[in-house]
Each structure stands twice: as C-alpha cells, then as structure tokens.
Amino acid sequence: MKEKVLKVNESPYRVLSLFTGCGGLDLGFEEAGAETIVAVDNDFEACKTLRHNRPEWNIFEGDIRDYNPAVRDVDIVIGGPPCQGFSSAGKGDPSDPRNFLWREYMRVVERVKPRAMVLENVSALTHKKNGDHLTGIMTALEAQGYNFTYGVLNAADFGVPQARRRLVVIGLREGVPTMPEPTHAGRHVTVRQALADLDGNFDEEFSHMPPKHAPHVAARWAELDPGETDPNYRRARLDPDKPSTTIRAGGGYGPKGDHLAGFHPPIHPWQPRQLTVREAARLQSFPDDWAFKGSKTAQGRQVGNAVPVKLGEAIGRHVVGMLRAQDAEKSDREQTA
Ligand SMILES: C[S@@+](CC[C@H](N)C(=O)[O-])C[C@H]1O[C@@H](n2cnc3c(N)ncnc32)[C@H](O)[C@@H]1O
Numbered sequence: 001m002k003e004k005v006l007k008v009n010e011s012p013y014r015v016l017s018l019f020t021g022c023g024g025l026d027l028g029f030e031e032a033g034a035e036t037i038v039a040v041d042n043d044f045e046a047c048k049t050l051r052h053n054r055p056e057w058n059i060f061e062g063d064i065r066d067y068n069p070a071v072r073d074v075d076i077v078i079g080g081p082p083c084q085g086f087s088s089a090g091k092g093d094p095s096d097p098r099n100f101l102w103r104e105y106m107r108v109v110e111r112v113k114p115r116a117m118v119l120e121n122v123s124a125l126t127h128k129k130n131g132d133h134l135t136g137i138m139t140a141l142e143a144q145g146y147n148f149t150y151g152v153l154n155a156a157d158f159g160v161p162q163a164r165r166r167l168v169v170i171g172l173r174e175g176v177p178t179m180p181e182p183t184h185a186g187r188h189v190t191v192r193q194a195l196a197d198l199d200g201n202f203d204e205e206f207s208h209m210p211p212k213h214a215p216h217v218a219a220r221w222a223e224l225d226p227g228e229t230d231p232n233y234r235r236a237r238l239d240p241d242k243p244s245t246t247i248r249a250g251g252g253y254g255p256k257g258d259h260l261a262g263f264h265p266p267i268h269p270w271q272p273r274q275l276t277v278r279e280a281a282r283l284q285s286f287p288d289d290w291a292f293k294g295s296k297t298a299q300g301r302q303v304g305n306a307v308p309v310k311l312g313e314a315i316g317r318h319v320v321g322m323l324r325a326q327d328a329e330k331s332d333r334e335q336t337a
Pocket residue numbers: 019020021022023024025026040041042043046062063064065079080081082083101302305306307308
C-alpha cells in the first residue's frame with residue numbers, strides 16, 4: 001500500500017495587522033511562520049519605522065475608523081487596541097474614546113472573517129471597572145461565530161527579559177482554541193543577560209545614546225539599590241539579576257499627579273542614568289537590526305507600546321500551530337476520501 005503523506009501547509013499564514021505600532025507583535029508572528037499583508041496605524045512615526053524595516057508591507061497610515069479592508073484571504077487578524085484608558089499606569093478615564101476602539105477591531109474581523117484572531121491588551125482590561133469592554137469583545141466574537149479563550153500572560157515566562165503581564169484573547173472560526181504554555185517558567189532571562197554587551201558602544205543611529213542628567217540626579221540614582229524606586233522620578237533602578245520591570249510607552253504620572261512628558265524608562269542597573277531606547281528595545285526582545293524612527297520620545301513610545309517580540313512569537317507559534325493542525329487534518333480527510 002502506498003504510504004500516505006500528510007500535506008502540511010508550509011506557506012506563511014496571511015496576517016492583517018491592526019494598531020500595528022512599530023511592529024512588535026507582527027515581528028513575532030513573522031518569526032512564527034506568518035506574514036503581514038496589511039498594517040494599520042495612525043501614528044506617522046510608527047509608520048516610518050514600519051516602512052523602514054519592512055518596505056514590502058502594505059501600510060494604511062490613518063485612523064482605523066476610516067479603514068475599509070479590501071484585502072482577501074486573511075488567515076489571522078492581530079492587534080492591540082490602545083490601552084491608555086484601561087491601563088493601571090494611566091489615570092484610566094472610563095470615557096476616553098480610545099477605550100472603544102476594540103469595536104473597530106471587531107468591525108474589521110466581521111468584514112474579513114479570518115480563520116483566527118488575536119487581540120492583545122493590558123491585563124487591566126480584566127479588572128471589574130473595564131469589564132464591559134471585555135464582555136463586549138466576547139459578545140462580538142460569539143455573535144460572529146468564533147470560539148475563543150483568553151488569559152493573562154507574563155512575557156518573562158516566554159523568554160522576554162521583562163515582567164510584563166498582558167491579556168491575550170485568541171479566537172478560532174473552527175475548533176476550540178487554547179492558550180500557549182510558558183516556555184521559560186522558572187528560568188527567566190535577566191536584565192544583565194540582555195544588556196551586558198551594550199555597555200559603551202553608543203551610537204545615535206542605533207537609538208543608543210546616553211541621556212545627560214543633572215549631576216545631583218545622577219548622584220541620587222547612583223545611591224539606589226537594585227530594584228529601588230526613586231521617589232521623584234518614580235521609576236526603579238533595574239535589578240540586573242531579574243527580568244526588568246514593565247517598559248512603558250509614556251511618561252506616566254509624577255509625584256503630584258502631573259503628567260510626565262517624553263520617554264521615562266527605568267534607571268539603568270549599573271550606571272546612574274535612564275535606559276537608552278535601544279536598551280529598552282532589548283528588554284522588549286527586539287532584534288538589534290530593527291531600527292526605530294522619529295524623535296527619541298516617539299521611539300520610546302513605540303518601544304513601550306509594543307508587544308515583546310518573543311511573546312508575539314510564542315503566541316504566533318501557538319496560533320499558527322493550531323491552523324497547521326487543522327490544515328493537516330483536512331488534507332488527511334481529503335486523501336482518505
Ligand atoms: C498598544 S499600541 C500597539 C503596539 C503593537 N501591537 C506592537 O506590538 O508594536 C497601539 C497602537 O494603536 C495606534 N492607534 C491608536 N489610535 C488609533 C486609531 N484611531 N487608528 C489607528 N491606529 C491607532 C497607536 O498609534 C499605537 O501605535
């Protein structure tokens with residue numbers, strides 16, 4: 001009898017990416033065997049970053065509310081709607097119009113009917129005060145015939161040198177989805193492992209220039225213990241032997257509730273200064289050849305907003321794996337029939 005050969009789809013799965021930012025989630029999915037067909041974002045500096053790194057991607061630079069998808073045969077819709085209104089790092093204004101952009105995500109899903117969807121957001125979306133939004137997402141998925149699951153993943157459990165907890169919703173049109181299992185539980189990558197080789201080597205093009213601080217600030221930071229927070233700056237000096245604290249997009253809020261403009265990353269573990277954009281990108285597991293465009297503030301925002309690439313890759317491998325298994329099963333059935 002002739003041996004039966006299972007035909008497994010080896011070509012990349014087609015991704016429509018919403019709220020793409022500088023492409024952390026997309027890059028992870030690319031590593032996992034998917035390719036971005038269209039990327040949508042309204043931040044011109046983030047779009048500059050995308051065009052620089054992936055000139056072949058089709059980028060819709062504008063408000064998602066004006067985006068009418070013409071693309072066909074989308075396998076996976078991915079995206080992380082803005083989270084400033086939900087984030088426990090921000091003030092969490094419930095009437096912030098950005099809180100409702102998940103509806104735009106679901107509108108696009110309804111139009112393109114992908115086989116799978118992945119929605120990422122801050123873990124605060126699971127908090128009671130934001131419950132209506134999560135319920136809204138689940139209701140919309142149910143109405144569109146998706147089976148779904150969701151959970152909070154810690155990026156550190158997936159090889160990212162950073163503690164970053166994110167809500168991930170995974171939906172499938174066929175079959176019952178599961179969540180990815182941690183790959184690095186109990187063996188986290190540390191800040192030292194991620195940053196040690198970057199000492200010196202400063203280079204503007206590489207987004208790696210040491211910030212200049214007033215001498216009294218540098219003196220104060222030099223006295224901080226690893227993991228200790230500076231009460232004025234409200235950021236910790238990183239502990240070199242642990243994963244980093246969460247890298248944030250904006251400045252957050254100062255001691256008097258005032259908004260801190262600009263890039264306000266954690267304090268370097270063994271130098272009395274802030275991290276550079278490149279160091280923050282390393283802690284987000286971006287590869288060194290991924291360039292960031294725009295002002296330093298814009299670059300910091302892009303990096304802090306991103307899904308860590310290695311977390312994106314783990315989610316991508318899991319989702320691509322579920323689709324490949326479905327394709328292999330289908331091919332098997334066709335051969336048997
Ligand atoms: C949390 S970030 C996404 C980060 C991205 N997933 C990554 O891994 O790099 C949210 C993105 O949504 C974009 N955005 C916010 N409002 C938008 C809108 N109305 N239309 C399109 N994009 C929007 C922001 O510019 C930002 O880049």
